[in-house]
Amino acid sequence: MRDGVRGHRMDHQDGAGVTITVMVVDDHPIWREGVARDLTERGIHVVATAPDADAAVRIAVATRPQVVLMDLFLGATSGVQAIAGILAKLPATRILVLSASGEHTDVLDAVKAGAIGYLVKSAGADELLAAVRRTAEGIAVFTPGLAGLVLGEFRRIAGTPAAGPTPALTERETEVLRLVAKGLTARQIGERLAVSHRTVESHVQNTLRKLQLANRVQLVRYALEQGWADEWADD
Amino acid sequence: MTVSSVAVLERPLEALWRGLLIYRVLTLVSAVAVILYMLEDYATQVGAILVVAVMCGWTAVTGYGYFGGLPGARDLRGRLALVDLAVTVAIMATTPLVQTAAQVGADAPVMGSVWTSGPVLALALAGGVRGGLAGALVVSAALLLVQARPERELGDVQLLFLAGLTVGFAATVLLRSAERLRRAVASQAAMAERDRLARAVHDGVLQVLGYLRRRGAELGGDAGELGRLAGDQEFALRGLLVTGPAPVDVHGRHDLAAGLRALGSPRVTVSAPAHAVYLPAHAVDELVAVVAAALANVAVHVGVDAPAWVLLEDLGTGVEISVRDEGPGIPAGRLADAAAQGRLGVTRSIRGRVLDLGGEIRCETGSGGTEWIIRTERA
Numbered sequence: 227m228r229d230g231v232r233g234h235r236m237d238h239q240d241g242a243g244v245t246i247t248v249m250v251v252d253d254h255p256i257w258r259e260g261v262a263r264d265l266t267e268r269g270i271h272v273v274a275t276a277p278d279a280d281a282a283v284r285i286a287v288a289t290r291p292q293v294v295l296m297d298l299f300l301g302a303t304s305g306v307q308a309i310a311g312i313l314a315k316l317p318a319t320r321i322l323v324l325s326a327s328g329e330h331t332d333v334l335d336a337v338k339a340g341a342i343g344y345l346v347k348s349a350g351a352d353e354l355l356a357a358v359r360r361t362a363e364g365i366a367v368f369t370p371g372l373a374g375l376v377l378g379e380f381r382r383i384a385g386t387p388a389a390g391p392t393p394a395l396t397e398r399e400t401e402v403l404r405l406v407a408k409g410l411t412a413r414q415i416g417e418r419l420a421v422s423h424r425t426v427e428s429h430v431q432n433t434l435r436k437l438q439l440a441n442r443v444q445l446v447r448y449a450l451e452q453g454w455a456d457e458w459a460d461d
Numbered sequence: 462m463t464v465s466s467v468a469v470l471e472r473p474l475e476a477l478w479r480g481l482l483i484y485r486v487l488t489l490v491s492a493v494a495v496i497l498y499m500l501e502d503y504a505t506q507v508g509a510i511l512v513v514a515v516m517c518g519w520t521a522v523t524g525y526g527y528f529g530g531l532p533g534a535r536d537l538r539g540r541l542a543l544v545d546l547a548v549t550v551a552i553m554a555t556t557p558l559v560q561t562a563a564q565v566g567a568d569a570p571v572m573g574s575v576w577t578s579g580p581v582l583a584l585a586l587a588g589g590v591r592g593g594l595a596g597a598l599v600v601s602a603a604l605l606l607v608q609a610r611p612e613r614e615l616g617d618v619q620l621l622f623l624a625g626l627t628v629g630f631a632a633t634v635l636l637r638s639a640e641r642l643r644r645a646v647a648s649q650a651a652m653a654e655r656d657r658l659a660r661a662v663h664d665g666v667l668q669v670l671g672y673l674r675r676r677g678a679e680l681g682g683d684a685g686e687l688g689r690l691a692g693d694q695e696f697a698l699r700g701l702l703v704t705g706p707a708p709v710d711v712h713g714r715h716d717l718a719a720g721l722r723a724l725g726s727p728r729v730t731v732s733a734p735a736h737a738v739y740l741p742a743h744a745v746d747e748l749v750a751v752v753a754a755a756l757a758n759v760a761v762h763v764g765v766d767a768p769a770w771v772l773l774e775d776l777g778t779g780v781e782i783s784v785r786d787e788g789p790g791i792p793a794g795r796l797a798d799a800a801a802q803g804r805l806g807v808t809r810s811i812r813g814r815v816l817d818l819g820g821e822i823r824c825e826t827g828s829g830g831t832e833w834i835i836r837t838e839r840a
Contacts, residue, residue: 254668260676299664326667326699334735347671348692350678370732370770378734378775385777407732408785408832409770 246362249274249291251282251308252324253301257347261295261324264351270358279303283311290316293361296341298325298332306332309339322361324354334375338441342434343367366431373407376433383440392443393436402429473639474632477586478527478538485527485579489520492576499569508559512552512572519548520576527583542583542592546599549577553600556607565609577604581621585629589636593625663698670695692727714739717780720749721773728766729756733773738780744837747814748782751822754810755784755833763788779838787830 248270252258255277262272274289276282278300286294294312298305309321323336326347333344343366345357357367380395395403398419405415412423412430419426493513496503503509526541552573560569571577581600585593601618605611670691677688708716717740718733725731740748752771759769763786772783811833815822820837 254665256672257668260672299660301661326664326671326695330733330735347668348674348695350675370730370772374732374772374774375735377732378736381775381777382734382736404772404774407770407772408783409730409768409787414829 245269245271246293246358247271247273247289247291248293248295248358249276249282249286249289250295251276251279251300251305252295252297253277253299254297257297261354264354265358268351268355270355277301279305279308279311282308283315286312286319287315290319292320293358294319294321295324295358296321296336297347298323298336304332306335306339309336309341313340320361320364322357322367330371330375333372334379337372337376337434338437340438342431344369344372346371364431365427366434368406368430370407370409373403373430376437377403377407379437380433380440393440395433395436399429399433399436402426403433406430473635474586477628477632477635481579481582481586482524482527484582485520485524485576488576488579489516492516492570492574495570495574496572502561502564502569503559504561504564505559508555509572512555512559515548516552516573516576519545519552520579523579523583538583539587539592542580542587542596545580545583546596549573549580550599550603553577553603553607565607568608568610568613571604571607578621578624581625582628585625586632588629589633590626590629593627593629594622595625597621597625667695667699670698689727696726708737709742710737710739712739713742715742715745717745717748718773720745721752721771721782724749724753724756724771729769729771731771731773734775736775738773738775740780740837740839744818747818748780748835748837751811751814751835752782752784754807754814758807758811759784759786759788759831762791779836782835783832784835785830785832790826790828790831791824 248265250258250262250265250272252261252275258275258277262275266272273291274285276285280303282294282296282300294309296305296309300308305323305325309323312319312321320343321336321341322343322345323333323341324345324347325333325336337344342364343357343361345354345367346369349357360367377400380400383392384394401419402415405418406412410418412426415426416423493516496509496513500506500509523541523545527538553571556572557565559572577600581593581596584596588595597618601614601621604614604617604621608614674688674692674695677684677686677691680688708719710716716737718736718738721733722731756769756771759767763769767786767788769784769786772785774781774783812822815835815837818837820835822833822835825832825834
């Protein structure tokens, strides 16, 4: 049944009708239990919780949640590590970062590693519920802060001389990202640019995908420079 | 920190000791060559060769000792240098026995000649300026005693004292700076560890404050007020942790992103790149002041709880800052009226500052809100 839920492409309209399975990863029991309770009360199926990166990967493989709520600071281990570990084994998992520490480089690394959304922990329970629903549908959950980080990262990539083509944003994508960073909602942006808010969301989505791609391109380029490709070929 | 740099910190004088070895061997070669060249002049050729043999043997012994001593043993180089001094003086004392009266009278070099300066340098390395001067004093005294015309040796005496003084001083300075560097490295490591521990503690505090804020908002009433207060503290602490003291680059420029993030609050969202945006310290101070003034303006004209958004973009050639609110907008002509009435608030604190920096500022206002866009170029 779980696999059935995972395979089902949920629509915006009836998304609330299908039970979403969630795993909560947080090193603080007070949060882990609090968030799990809030979500359970609102009809989300919390299938597992985990206190650190290693447990998160192990338990995710065993329970196969649709959405993982990930804290970035997990005691001695890091959430970025856990994100990479989970996505390596279960690429279809959607990961929403829920962080208190506001470490912007960590947030950016998490998104590069494959997280598709970011929410600060002080967000209310209803806001969290909405974010989990959107994440389950594969829609990016963006805060203005995250948009500012992604925008800054693309500008940084564009500013550094690269040895080859690196994914860049289109003018429209940059425009949308700037408006998100300035605090406008998808609907407000849609009105301003005379497009639907879905179009706005898909632009935002693309920026994330390109950032992850750029990250991969950079990693591969680095590996080639270091001569690792031969070692891989030998494996 | 590499292994070799640790070794330099632990034993900063090793290079000088190795230099001393080379000096010893070179002076031995030169002294022995002179003796062998003039061998026929000596009162006793066997005696002269015996002295040469002792010099060679002793150079080998001290060479081994000075090169780092017996492995695992205590550093006994200071004591070896004292023995070295005694042996050297003994070699010099053989001069009247080995040389003829004619040689001594003709001011032939003392037995050992330039080689005898070795223990002065060794003592200087082992005992600093005082060691160097003591060594120079003893060797000079021996020199003046065995030579027939002491007044001719004053130049050598000067050189001996100069060598003892400078090498001793260099050794002292090297030891002191290595000690300072060692202390700096240790305190840096301690700071990093404290940071790591503090991060865990602060993260815990942030978690609890964030939780209070969230639960407070859900419960409402008095609990809501407590939650709001907890939220303010959470923001302040997070800003402090992320921002820290404004980071400064090697040119003394400050990070504008860190400066602007410090203005964040539950009602003010600040978005900026993850990397530092360095600008001259003065420009950073002014731009932060401009944004603070614009945010204060939002609080006055839109409401104390009105949300506002700040976006910093690093365009490479310059920076662009946007400060946006969703208030009713600024009626046309109001800024000009205020300026005409002598209320220069916005004009002076926002426009004036930006123009002084050589930047541009424009204001887009309408029923959807107000956005200030500030742009400055990098020099």
